[in-house]
Amino acid sequence: xxxxxxxxxxxxxxxxxxxxxxxxxxxxxxxxxxxxxxxxxxxxxxxxxxxxxxxxxxxxxxxxxxxxxxxxxxxxxxxxxxxxxxxxxxxxxxxxxxxxxxxxxxxxxxxxxxxxxxxxxxxxxxxxxxxxxxxxxxxxxxxxxxxxxxxxxxxxxxxxxxxxxxxxxxxxxxxxxxxxxxxxxxxxxxxxxxxxxxxxxxxxxxxxxxxxxxxxxxxxxxxxxxxxxxxxxxxxxxxxxxxxxxxxxxxxxxxxxxx
Numbered sequence: 001x002x003x004x005x006x007x008x009x010x011x012x013x014x015x016x017x018x019x020x021x022x023x024x025x026x027x028x029x030x031x032x033x034x035x036x037x038x039x040x041x042x043x044x045x046x047x048x049x050x051x052x053x054x055x056x057x058x059x060x061x062x063x064x065x066x067x068x069x070x071x072x073x074x075x076x077x078x079x080x081x082x083x084x085x086x087x088x089x090x091x092x093x094x095x096x097x098x099x100x101x102x103x104x105x106x107x108x109x110x111x112x113x114x115x116x117x118x119x120x121x122x123x124x125x126x127x128x129x130x131x132x133x134x135x136x137x138x139x140x141x142x143x144x145x146x147x148x149x150x151x152x153x154x155x156x157x158x159x160x161x162x163x164x165x166x167x168x169x170x171x172x173x174x175x176x177x178x179x180x181x182x183x184x185x186x187x188x189x190x191x192x193x194x195x196x197x198x199x200x201x202x203x204x205x206x207x208x209x210x211x212x213x214x215x216x217x218x219x220x221x222x223x224x225x226x227x228x229x230x231x232x233x234x235x236x237x238x239x240x241x242x243x244x245x246x247x248x249x250x251x252x253x254x255x256x257x258x259x
Contacts, residue, residue, distance in 0.1 A: 003031060010035040013172070016079040029179035033158045034188045040154035043074050044147040051143045067131040074150055085239020086122065087115035099231055103167060106236045122247060129250045136257050145204025146253050148196055149211060153245040155193045156219045157238050162186045164223060167232030207256035214252040218245045
């Protein structure tokens, strides 16, 4: 029963998929972070199904429209929670202030000019990347290999939660980190990462290999940046990582299928 509660808590926090409401007790949250990546898996299957329907039954839909619909799914499913973290972190990094001030900026509910500028740039590059992948007509299996990045990015983010130092002793991410059975969660998340990697490589071949490597390099950058600039990770930084990981890995995947 506690496992089902952990799943419900993970989905209710990191998605807009309706779930039963449970109290955030420690016994209910021990494995919640292990199920957080399943939100990404749901996104992966949803965009792959939509791509298949477009290719099999709605070929007349322009590639630009397909891209808009497909990229809307991650935002709709997640509720934009990771983009919110991306924008807050963009403001903090662009401030060039000291560590304490950066942490204060993360808590500020207002958005600054740099958050808007970086979101626009992020959206343009991601849209162009996804459009290129879709226009390449590489097939449903190759598209699924790309789509798994939404699963993989959340697996790596979960590993960070149970492995990296938290910058603050409060907040949602700290609650999940402290409530988790860290050693067991880390093992389960690594198993998820291995399984996801194998599927990405099986369906994506060299593009899947490079997609995986790019994700891991962003993961290393995330660890160093979080420690150097903020003294650890926060919920906003986790959202920033998910967004950057998906963008960079998608861009590398695009380059591979064009070669």
